[in-house]
Amino acid sequence: MKLAGNDMLIQSLINEGVEYIFGYPGGAALHIYDSIFKQKEMQHILVRHEQGATHAADGYARATGKPGVVMVTSGPGATNAITGIATAFMDSIPMIVISGQVQSHLIGTDAFQETDMIGISRPIVKHSFTVDHQKNIPQIVKEAFHIATSGRQGPVVIDIPKDITNPDDLFDYEYPSEINIRSYNPPIEPELSQAERVVNAIMDSKKPVIYAGGGTISSNASDELRELNSYIDVPVTNTLMGLGVYPATDERFLGMLGMHGTYQANMAMHNADLILAIGARFDDRITNTPEKFAPKAKIVHFDVDHSSVSKIIEADIAVFGQVKNSLQLINSIIKERLDELDKDKFDNWHKQIAEWKKLHGLNHQMYKEESDANPILPQAAVQHIYHASHGKAFVTSDVGQHQMFAAQYYHFDEPRKWINSGGLGTMGFGLPSAMGVKLAYPDEEVICITGEGSIQMCIQELSTCSQYKLPIKIFNINNLSLGMVKQWQDMNYEGRHSSISYEDSLPDFKSLVESYGHIGIKITKNSDLKAGIEKAFAIKDKLVFVDIYVDPNEHVYPMLVAPNGSLKDMWLSKGSKT
Amino acid sequence: MIERQLTLIMENKPGALARVVGLFHQRGYNIDSLHVDPIEDFTRYKFIEDELNIKFASHEVSRLIIKTTVEDSLMRQILRQINKLIEVIAVSDDESTYLKGILRDENLL
């Protein structure tokens, strides 16, 4: 078959089984857009800003495990995509970003809409390609998908000059069926000897904790993790990125750990004698001061990325490989040695944890204590959202207090249901990522829990939602301020609220969303809260935006004491710490 | 802190060197000296060809020699970060080598 470069590119995406392309056209991408027009296998979703395209593709990828695909033009199209690429990179999300480029002979001449996309994106991609000739397109696309979706996953950029997509130049097209990149070989199978050491460490421990993160989700190892704990029955905590990989409603679940982790999760980590770190990377939001991190614990680290292990916390036992394969091996060994495991030895540990939980655990019943004498509490709003959606929804979020409340109070029992920007902390992620999730799962409930600050960073995507009829439920936890920044100013700058208020300039969100053809609900008092949220869920075929005015003075707790604190040093409420 | 030498064998492709140099800057390491040349005669690295079951053509692969002054404790991290670059086939310091992602306890390069 002979094809032109533009058709080759599109045909290659079809060969990869791509369903959706999220993008925005422009000069350098016009030949490609003509090919998109001519085919029926994939749908192009026209966003309103390239950042929206990247987050939508990212949300699609997080929810499905399949790579998200983005198409942008050169220059401003490419630079607008950068924040979304960095977001995906920090959370190891598989994504393919195709950027148009000026014609080959113009590269380096400061041509109209020329920008060095490969250079700009270099530190925030797993890999990138410049297409130098049509005949290499199939191979490059195949390699890009392979790299994005294997090992530690991540975004891959393909920059393609306009002349390479010229419809008049035809070349032989054949899509490769197999791929072998001779310089790329991410580990898959773990070493048996290391796995045996891990099992011995479990047998020897009295206070073990499983600390599982986003890598466990990327590796689709939730079942293996649950199986492991069905044998050993130890406490489990999840990172912000890992929520859902272990059922939040399980008795052994400690909640999230770290900066805004639960008291019992942070205390368990601090006092543990064994930490099984599974697809987690000891981020600074987890460790607090690394020198003071879990002083008595032996560290076992499961990861697919060599460079993640012993980067911040030295591992005593490292298990390199796909987390799924590693856990399968551990499970098969443990199954054989179950009689050696005396589970009663964990009794005191479980008792201790139950005490911590009772002492300072989160109050999940706040929604029961409401009265119109008090402002709406953001935590209670999330609790209502949890109950009204039966705990089964996909929940995307933005960045700030509302995100932490969502993570703390919405209990996720399944992986890939909690979709948020953990590593980069990108405000503006929530709405476009929800679009990607809704396109992937049109029959599932998709919620975006956002703040009035964050939502305005990609609010233009409300228009995309009306075009493609995406009935997402958006809950705007409106505290009239950049709440998380304000909290830090309260705690560290004696309440000097520098640039966190919009004064009286916020839009009336209800009329704003209605102008896009959506439904708006405004809730200002507790007595309307439950009914308002339930009404939003009762409307099935429309996007509903629920603007919930909450107490602007609320803080997120617990909060780790920094600098120089350990995991046991937490603020528990305004003015009181451990 | 002592000066250390790293040797890399990597694909001779446009942009590959920029990834290595960029990585040093991005991770906060300094490059004291840098030498690159395409490998004409691969005899010395025949074991890599055997390992990968492939024959390299002349100039297809480059050798980089980088001198850097870092804390001992960072050396392993630098090696691992370099090893992660997709176009790097092998990288070594005085004591160890990553050969296509697999760690060996000696300097093979």
Ligand SMILES: Cc1ncc(C[n+]2csc(CCOP(=O)(O)OP(=O)(O)O)c2C)c(N)n1
């Ligand atoms: C793009 C971007 N800019 C700035 C920040 C820093 N930041 C973190 S939280 C936050 C406030 C977010 O406000 P809002 O969305 O209203 O959430 P709230 O904390 O009030 O719930 C800011 C500015 C960020 N995370 N992302």
Ligand SMILES: [Mg+2]
């Ligand atoms: Mg706010």
